[in-house]
Amino acid sequence: MAIVEVKDLGVEFIAKGTLKTAVAGASFLIEPGETFSLIGESGCGKSTILRVLAGLQRDWRGQVNLLGNAIAAGKRFQGTLRREVQMVFQDPYASLHPNHTIWRTLAEPLKIHGENPIEARVNDALTQVGLPSDAASRYPHQLSGGQRQRVAIARALLLRPRILLLDEPTSALDMSVQAEILNLLNRLKEQHKMTYLLVSHDADVIAHMSDRAAFMAAGAIQRTFDRAALVRGEHRLAAA
Ligand SMILES: Nc1ncnc2c1ncn2[C@@H]1O[C@H](COP(=O)(O)OP(=O)(O)O)[C@@H](O)[C@H]1O
Numbered sequence: 181m182a183i184v185e186v187k188d189l190g191v192e193f194i195a196k197g198t199l200k201t202a203v204a205g206a207s208f209l210i211e212p213g214e215t216f217s218l219i220g221e222s223g224c225g226k227s228t229i230l231r232v233l234a235g236l237q238r239d240w241r242g243q244v245n246l247l248g249n250a251i252a253a254g255k256r257f258q259g260t261l262r263r264e265v266q267m268v269f270q271d272p273y274a275s276l277h278p279n280h281t282i283w284r285t286l287a288e289p290l291k292i293h294g295e296n297p298i299e300a301r302v303n304d305a306l307t308q309v310g311l312p313s314d315a316a317s318r319y320p321h322q323l324s325g326g327q328r329q330r331v332a333i334a335r336a337l338l339l340r341p342r343i344l345l346l347d348e349p350t351s352a353l354d355m356s357v358q359a360e361i362l363n364l365l366n367r368l369k370e371q372h373k374m375t376y377l378l379v380s381h382d383a384d385v386i387a388h389m390s391d392r393a394a395f396m397a398a399g400a401i402q403r404t405f406d407r408a409a410l411v412r413g414e415h416r417l418a419a420a
């Protein structure tokens with residue numbers, strides 16, 4: 181059974197008094213253990229889809245099923261779904277609170293969910309993403325861009341999610357650091373048996389990471405590529 185099922189998803193925004201369609205009938209399935217990617221021009225609706233699946237965008241229509249649970253528009257996620265689906269954003273600087281130490285950033289979700297032991301879990305999360313435990317006492321501005329994205333990944337992993345939503349997770353980083361973070365993500369996926377939904381505008385990243393990819397335009401999926409098509413580079417033409 182698919183771990184993510186999206187059928188006829190629609191999202192609209194009202195911007196400056198006019199109705200704007202961000203997602204227009206997008207449908208796709210993701211199987212457990214897959215890395216499924218979304219590609220397509222800026223503004224075609226990729227991040228909005230991820231925000232719906234993370235429970236951050238609650239105004240939508242269509243059918244969405246996550247981990248066998250039908251989710252309802254307009255409602256907060258309930259129970260285990262709140263931990264089992266986590267998101268990593270493009271810009272780790274914006275997604276980490278500037279005045280909170282890394283310790284506080286990582287301890288907070290554990291406290292909210294009543295999870296223990298906090299200290300061991302935070303240290304374990306830092307180790308898993310390749311950060312020294314003394315990183316906990318630092319503030320985001322005292323870390324490099326790559327280290328900040330490692331913190332954001334550690335935070336996403338703390339609650340042991342089964343689905344990770346990755347919105348351009350490396351596009352704010354230097355090339356050499358990008359590769360390190362992508363390899364880290366692949367290692368963690370293997371280790372924790374997660375399923376990834378990845379957004380990237382970079383055809384190389386898509387080819388390196390994905391089992392399948394979908395090309396989006398105007399809020400809908402136009403075409404999907406299996407692993408063989410990605411290896412042949414067919415997505416490069418569609419995305420060009
Ligand atoms: N909160 C919002 N309010 C108004 N318009 C939005 C909002 N979020 C996204 N949009 C619009 O919806 C469309 C899709 O945006 P987005 O999902 O961010 O695209 P992508 O991630 O593919 O670049 C864009 O035209 C964007 O301007």
Ligand SMILES: [Mg+2]
Pocket residue numbers: 226227228347
């Ligand atoms: Mg986006």
